[in-house]
Amino acid sequence: MDTWVWWLVAAVGLGIPLVVTAMPEFGMFAVGAVAAAITAALHGGMVIQVVVFAVVSVALIAVVRPIANRQRSRRPVHKSGIDALRGRQAVVLERVDGSGGRIKLAGEIWSARALDDERSFEVGQHVDVVEIDGATAVVM
Incomplete structure (x- = not known):
């Protein structure tokens, strides 16, 4: 052979x-x-x-x-779950302060609280989601 x-x-x-x-x-x-x-x-x-x-x-x-x-x-990372919500904008539905409030995030209503306890956001304001803490969005 x-x-x-x-x-x-x-x-x-x-x-x-x-x-x-x-x-x-x-x-x-x-x-x-x-x-x-x-x-x-x-x-x-x-x-x-x-x-x-x-x-x-x-x-x-x-x-x-x-x-x-x-x-x-170099592959793009596809974020899912709560990782996909960080950094997104939301609209305040109920006044949000350090103790709580409500926002509309990604088409859903979320409980939210302000990152800075002394800051508050009024209805209609746009806020940025910093993190998700359990079922609460922490915003600024």
Whole structure:
């Protein structure tokens, strides 16, 4: 059997852990094995085949991995639950002060209290939600 066939078998063998473990490094090694198979098909010597495998594999790991890690870290974070309510604006429905009140936040009526106990907000004013404390929105 020709050497290039063995390199293709190695590429498939390296592709299996890629699928099973979702580790992209195995895919990069598989691409290196395909490059070595092409080198073998072009009648390159065994030393050249191994060098091509190593260079292509290491180059892919050195170049592609950092790019993939940067892209993974740039994904927008989708906020949900109370995290999505922080920073939103609300309308005061009942006077809000340090002891309580009511606001309309994201289409729902919430109990609210002012962040600063000495501050109060009148009906119709717009307030910013600083945090959610249990079932109470803390506003300013």
